[in-house]
Amino acid sequence: MSKGRFGIFGGQYVPETVMNAVNELDAAYEKYKDDPEFIEELKTLYRDYAGRPSLLYYAEKMTKDLGGAKIYIKREDLNHTGSHKINNVLGQILLAKRMGKTRIIAETGAGQHGVATATACALFGLECQIYMGAEDVERQSLNVYRMELLGASVTSVSEGTSTLKDAINAAMRDWAENVNTTFYCIGSVMGPHPYPTMVRDFQKIISEEIRAQIMEKEGRLPDCVCACVGGGSNAMGAFYDFIKDESVRLVGAEAAGLGVDTDKHAATAAKGTTGIFHGMKSLFLQNEFGQIDPVYSISAGLDYPGIGPEHAMLHKSGRAEYLPITDEEAVCAFEYLSRTEGIIPAIESAHAVAAALKIAPKMSPDQIMVINLSGRGDKDVYSIARYRGKNIVNS
């Protein structure tokens, strides 16, 4: 069995042209991940540039309103660039620098990973090329302009479903062409080994901070941690340090779009089957002949037909549970958190809030729930208004 396995999932299913690059990255990551200088540089960037540690906020109004578990919100939305994506990007860009790569490419769905990548490239003076599905370019136009402002070139991908999956295809083709100079900065816990492990390692700081912060505030571990799952990087980050603590219930909120019983959803754990795509063996939404299904979600960041291989393993083993959340539930949660706590969440993160709205009332007041708020929602305001039938764009 090849490298990077999570049970049967994971592996390195990529064309030969990029296989050497994948191996070089693996070697570089193995070399630097425990290197004191690398760790120190990353820590300094996390603290002084990204604004870590992110706050763990007691959502008192929400707690009282729901009448169940005591709710804390991990404020990844307060990181520089507005989401957890910066944690991973800073790690990968430091690696790229050490590997002598001069050009960075990345895919992006909601634009959060693209913005984080463009930001780090601006900081380190690297050429940056972002691939984004044409539909996402349209629904996340604010982030497109942010990336351009940061000096990145954004290519709109109008193949297939014109969303995240197609942006990844385009990035993989670019990588195959320019593999000698180019570093592919994958944004989630997906793709060929070492990405799922490496990205998880760069994101696990979320759960490590939650542990320290909740121990300080409550003197004990949470009973439940909730996070949204597209590819699954913020969820892996929020879950990882708690996997060994059986008492901590881990809940991933995945995009159910118009409902898991329609053909318009992206609920991979609920409806997916094992397959091999985008470099990994994992769960995918696909037909009986292995053709990847077109998927749908109001959230560009969750609109992906697969899930990271470690999530596939956690799902199969039952260690984590995955709850489908519809567009309507996510939008209601988006509005609820805005009004109740004065926090506008990303529509992706609103899926985690929606899961919490279902679970927390059934828990007892002496229990603790942590919601990982992976990103802020400024980028979504226009599309949520449109969803509610309001046109707020000046033309």
Added chain:
Amino acid sequence: MNRIDKALSELKNKNEKALITFITAGDPDLETTEKLVLEMFDSGADIIEIGVPFSDPVAEGKVIQEASLRSLAKGTNLNGIFEMVERLRTKTDKPLILMMYINTIFRFGTERFFGLCREKGIDGVIVPDLPFEEKDEIRSYAEENGIIPISLVAPTSHQRIASIASDSKGFLYCVSSTGVTGTRSSFKTDFDEFFGEIKKSCKVPAMVGFGISNPEQAKKMSAYCDGVIVGSAVVKIIAEYGKDSCGKVGEFVRSLKEAIL
């Protein structure tokens, strides 16, 4: 003896280069694909790769991506392709290879897939997203059924060339350049160095593919190795002429074959 090995040893005895051509199954429909396969064999192709369409072919350039989508839109699937292969086997005994993405094998059922390959008359498979490290995914099933999984090396394979080449069966697919499939006007690879490295450890014929689009390129590239693989240039003709492409494709394949003689 596998038909691939047989065909290649006959060519070797005649001191001839091999011509391998690719078309996407079901583009524009399976009936035309069947005619095109026979036409290409008649026109001098020694081995034919039949592409199984995939929704997300990450190793392909625009031409084959679009052919894949056209074929899928027609409802092409493996069942239909195997039926076509069965019909073809009543008319030709030349080597047929399926070129396909690993998910289309895995989801169909790897054991069932290779069993049908043997039953219907497929001789080899090329799986562009299954690198050397993951070959165990299919190896035992392929071997049990006498199907050859064709290995690929690329200019970026470097120190991996020796292990891949020495392990290869049937022939070694040598990718001419970085990037995806599709016609190219020029190549940046140092072919003397690339094939020099390959020949040190390769015990089977070495074929070059990716970007070869005309007889001149085919002639030039075949000098380095044992044969050439032409795909996108053929698919382009089919994209233009559809069901009426047989004559044009035959003409093009003849011009390729003449160039490498």
